[in-house]
Amino acid sequence: AQSVTQPDIHITVSEGASLELRCNYSYGATPYLFWYVQSPGQGLQLLLKYFSGDTLVQGIKGFEAEFKRSQSSFNLRKPSVHWSDAAEYFCAVGVGSNTGNQFYFGTGTSLTVIP
C-alpha cells in the first residue's frame, strides 16, 4: 500500500537559518511527488512537484526539493527561512490510473520560525 511519512511533527528554526523537511514514501512505481503548504485556516498551496526528469525541483517562495529514488525520499529545503514561512507543510504522493486519481498525504510538519 502507498504511504507517505513525514517523521518530524514539528520543527522550529530561526529566521535566516536553513530548513530541511523530510518526506519518505512507499510506492511501487515511479511516484508523482508534491509539497504543499497550508497557512492557518487556509487551503493547501502547491509549492512544487516532481513527475520525472531532473531530480532537483525548484518551487515557489524559494523552496526546492530533491527526489532520491534510492532513499525513497523527497525532502524539502530552503536556504534561508523567512518569518512568513511559518505554516504546516505536507508531502504527498499522487497515484493515477484510468479509473481515478488519488493523493496520499503525509501527516504534516508544523514549522515555527523564531526571530
Add this chain to the structure above:
Amino acid sequence: KAGVTQTPRYLIKTRGQQVTLSCSPISGHRSVSWYQQTPGQGLQFLFEYFSETQRNKGNFPGRFSGRQFSNSRSEMNVSTLELGDSALYLCASSARFRGMGYETQYFGPGTRLLVL
C-alpha cells in the same frame, strides 16, 4: 485564472442534520476531489469526480456522498451529521484532460464545518 472556490466557508450544524458543500473548480478543470482534514486523522481522501462520474472513493461511510454537474462544479453532501464530522473539507481540482495518469491538484480554501 480564478482559483478553486468553495462555499460556504464556515458552517455550523447540529447532530442529525444534513449539509451540502459546494466546489467550483478552476476553469477548464474536469476532475474534482474532496478531502476531509481533522487534527486527529490529517488529510483523508473522500472521493473524486470526473465527467460527472465518481471515479474513486475513500474509506468513508455512505453518509458522505457527492455529485458533479456538467459544468464540473461539484457538491458534497453529508447526511445525519455526527460530532466527528466536524472538520475542514477541502476540494481540489485538476485538469485530467489526458484521461489517465496523474495531474496536479489545486486546492480551494476549504469549508470549515462545526457539528454541535
